[in-house]
Amino acid sequence: MGRRAEVVLTAEDRETLERWARRPKSSQALALRCRIVLAAADGENTIDIADRLGCGRGTVSKWRGRFAEHGLDGLHDDPRPGKPRTITDDDVERVIVKTLEETPANATHWSTRSMAAATGMSQSAVSRIWRAFGLKPHLVDEFKLSPDPQFIDKVRDVVGLYLNPPDAAVVLCVDEKTQVQALDRTAPVLPLIPGTPERRTHDYVRNGTTNLYAALDVASGNVIADLTPRHRSEEFRRFLNLIDRTVPDDLDVHIVLDNQSTHKTPSIQRWLIRHPRFHLHFTPTYSSWLNLVERWFAELTNKWLRRGTHRSVRELTASIRTWITSWNDDPKPFVWHKTADEI
Structure with missing residues (x-):
């Protein structure tokens, strides 16, 4: 001792x-x-x-x-000796450079197996290197550039309405969800049970279509909607009349919408002249993501339409109206955060 x-x-x-x-x-x-x-x-x-x-x-x-x-x-514990590294920094660099600058001869992108065969390393080693450097050759993201020559001006206009709306006015995001299909499965849907998800046939029967016009109030989240059998400037004009009847007369109406031809016909231009409180703000071409009503359409699709079954157009329209009524009972606005400069 x-x-x-x-x-x-x-x-x-x-x-x-x-x-x-x-x-x-x-x-x-x-x-x-x-x-x-x-x-x-x-x-x-x-x-x-x-x-x-x-x-x-x-x-x-x-x-x-x-x-x-x-x-x-x-x-604190002393560093413990372990097995020395078998993969050198040069090996790591070789995998990264090959991943970024080359493609295999028989494929458009690398897999862990093909990279392992090309470098003489193990598949797990390649996988660890890719994870460490955030490389995912199997994934691809898509994007679309707007060729609109007035892209910057239109973005500033629309985003300005979202972030700093005018006084004594209502800002509405308007668009059409066209060709909404009344789909029914070829066999009854089997309900959810413990251990088994809801089951349905992969094929379906088409029972007609309808067109949904919607105007989302940016401030409150409330939605003005109409369903029509056709999709023309005439239906759009009627929807504008519905908005005119719904919005109080003492408020200006600023409408964000896309560049569809039915929004710019002579009949629509004449209607706007007769209703000077209406102001149209067009999003840039290929920029539907700027219109907040598209986010509302996604809610409708994900929560109601995608897994719904409808045996007729009448049943479909009644179903959509029910969901819209439920939404308007407790509307939730979508809040825009990005400034035009950030975009």
Whole structure:
């Protein structure tokens, strides 16, 4: 038995050890070492500390000695030797460069198996390198650039309405969801049961279509909607009349909509002249994402239409009206965050 290591604590060391000993995120091993050092600093001998903390005497001697020699740093484990790296930095660089700059001879993109065969490395090694550098050759994202020469001006116009709407006015996002199909499955849908999801046939029967016109109030989330059998400028003009009857007369109406031809016919132009409180704001071409009503259409599709079954157009229109009524009972506006400069 060697001479017992003396443990002397500063006030700062004691505060740190006590915090580590009771901190929930500390490992149990580190908390035990802190308790050993605190007990040793209080004058307890090795045998008493071991008996009270339920550990071996050698453990107590080791950690009081480590603390006496190295301080707080001595309570942490030394780096443990392991198997040396078999994949060098050059191997990693070779995989990354090959992934980014080359393609396999028999495919449009690399897989972990084809890259492993090309580099002589294991598939798991290639997978780890790709994960570390965020490389996903099997995925592809799509995008569409707007060729609209007035893209910047239109973005500033529309986003300005969202972020800073005019006073004494209502801002409506208007669009049509055309050719909404009344679909029914070729066999009855089997309901959800424990352990088995809802089941339906992959094929379906078409029972006709309808067209949904919708105007989303940006401020309140309320929706003005109409369903029509056809999709022409005449139906759009009737929908404008519906908006005119719905919105109070003392408010201007700013409408965000796309560049569809039915929105720009002579009959629509004449209607706008007769209704000077209406102002149209067109989104750039190929930029439907700027129109917030598209987000509302996504809600309708995901929550109601995609898994719905309808045996006739009449049943479909009644179903859509029911959902819209439910939405308007508790409308939730979609909040726009991006500024025009960020876009």
